[in-house]
Amino acid sequence: MEEEKAVVCPSSCSTAASSRWNPTKEQIGILEGLYRQGIRTPTAEQIQQITGKLREFGAIEGKNVFYWFQNHKARQRQKQKQESFAYFSRLIHRHPPPPPLSPAALPSNRVVCAPLCLKVPHVGLNDQSYPNLFLAGGALQKAEITAPEKTQQVHETLKLFPLHPTGVLEERYFGSSLTSASSETECGEEGRNEEGKESFPFFNFFGVQ
Amino acid sequence: MEEEKAVVCPSSCSTAASSRWNPTKEQIGILEGLYRQGIRTPTAEQIQQITGKLREFGAIEGKNVFYWFQNHKARQRQKQKQESFAYFSRLIHRHPPPPPLSPAALPSNRVVCAPLCLKVPHVGLNDQSYPNLFLAGGALQKAEITAPEKTQQVHETLKLFPLHPTGVLEERYFGSSLTSASSETECGEEGRNEEGKESFPFFNFFGVQ
DNA sequence: GCAAATTAATGATTTATTCAAG
DNA sequence: CTTGAATAAATCATTAATTTGC
Numbered sequence: 001m002e003e004e005k006a007v008v009c010p011s012s013c014s015t016a017a018s019s020r021w022n023p024t025k026e027q028i029g030i031l032e033g034l035y036r037q038g039i040r041t042p043t044a045e046q047i048q049q050i051t052g053k054l055r056e057f058g059a060i061e062g063k064n065v066f067y068w069f070q071n072h073k074a075r076q077r078q079k080q081k082q083e084s085f086a087y088f089s090r091l092i093h094r095h096p097p098p099p100p101l102s103p104a105a106l107p108s109n110r111v112v113c114a115p116l117c118l119k120v121p122h123v124g125l126n127d128q129s130y131p132n133l134f135l136a137g138g139a140l141q142k143a144e145i146t147a148p149e150k151t152q153q154v155h156e157t158l159k160l161f162p163l164h165p166t167g168v169l170e171e172r173y174f175g176s177s178l179t180s181a182s183s184e185t186e187c188g189e190e191g192r193n194e195e196g197k198e199s200f201p202f203f204n205f206f207g208v209q
Numbered sequence: 210m211e212e213e214k215a216v217v218c219p220s221s222c223s224t225a226a227s228s229r230w231n232p233t234k235e236q237i238g239i240l241e242g243l244y245r246q247g248i249r250t251p252t253a254e255q256i257q258q259i260t261g262k263l264r265e266f267g268a269i270e271g272k273n274v275f276y277w278f279q280n281h282k283a284r285q286r287q288k289q290k291q292e293s294f295a296y297f298s299r300l301i302h303r304h305p306p307p308p309p310l311s312p313a314a315l316p317s318n319r320v321v322c323a324p325l326c327l328k329v330p331h332v333g334l335n336d337q338s339y340p341n342l343f344l345a346g347g348a349l350q351k352a353e354i355t356a357p358e359k360t361q362q363v364h365e366t367l368k369l370f371p372l373h374p375t376g377v378l379e380e381r382y383f384g385s386s387l388t389s390a391s392s393e394t395e396c397g398e399e400g401r402n403e404e405g406k407e408s409f410p411f412f413n414f415f416g417v418q
Numbered sequence: 419g420c421a422a423a424t425t426a427a428t429g430a431t432t433t434a435t436t437c438a439a440g
Numbered sequence: 441c442t443t444g445a446a447t448a449a450a451t452c453a454t455t456a457a458t459t460t461g462c
Contacts, residue, residue: 036436077438227455229453276430280428280429286448
């Protein structure tokens, strides 16, 4: 609840002593590039160098660079947490008793979960994270990715995904037409569908060392 | 390499042998509705549920839903990004007409600060977990910081900038202009201005409370 | 009007980053 | 410092729109 509405600098005070640094596109581009290059906490010297360079594109001080990196780093971290927490929270709310994919129901250790699984790696915050979801989705992956052929053809990738159209998402989402055509069959192994042509090359990326 | 699937399967052919999913209007409608409701990266379970529901309107698999959300999210962001950039660009370029500010187009986590100072690198939550940063920031002034107050918890960082220079700043970043800039005054330039014009208001920044 | 040709959308894959646990 | 986990960005590929010549 911090009022940050510090003066509404009229859109005309560009050269004036604005209250804050106003990074230009070029400046941001360079900063992000540096960040991507691995710079997280630049040294004083680096900051000076960067500042010197960025000054070509507009007024800037060392502190701006310093803060930029600090904020960017912090923001990147929190971005994840908050993001995932946000929608989880939302989803959970509309989902009183979350359908925790019962671990025992899993076919075997041949995990066949979804590829997108969970979002939150490990929030860790003092919030009651939702381990259920983590487990539900986290189980997947790391199945077996045979086919050492690195080519583009992935034969039998992990067939994680769909167990079947089970479940009720939520009336709010689909109205009442939700057909609970889901038995209890659970994941009868990756029984595949009739089509049997389901290959999920989802997260197969592993080629790059 | 590819089969000649001359299957002339006009829109609405569920038995299609097409190589890729072709969503029906109903499916798209539901998906967009879910997206509007905030679902961005559905969990495995959600995907199954959604898929189940969407199957009423045509053949579909979990991966299709997964991809749909991925693509839709990415493209929405892309569109929005472009939009907001255009806005800022115009705004920064000059301040002629306050265009139709599209609230939805504003970047959510961009550090871009328009002349209006609308975006602030606000870390938000537990940003107090960076006490060192303060110190580091203060340290930037180095020799000139003749105002040794503040600092609640001083470890020993009161020295030079960062202790861990993560990342190498090389010429490849800026070319030769960098070296020339760093070969001398280092951080003296900003840290030591007599007029205090640029004296890092580091602590002021935070002092705002 | 209708198809071949061309362009715009968008489904499906691959690649690059990021944070953080070990 | 290395590696695991999980995207999001970038890219490839195929389908739908549309444009154009007849």
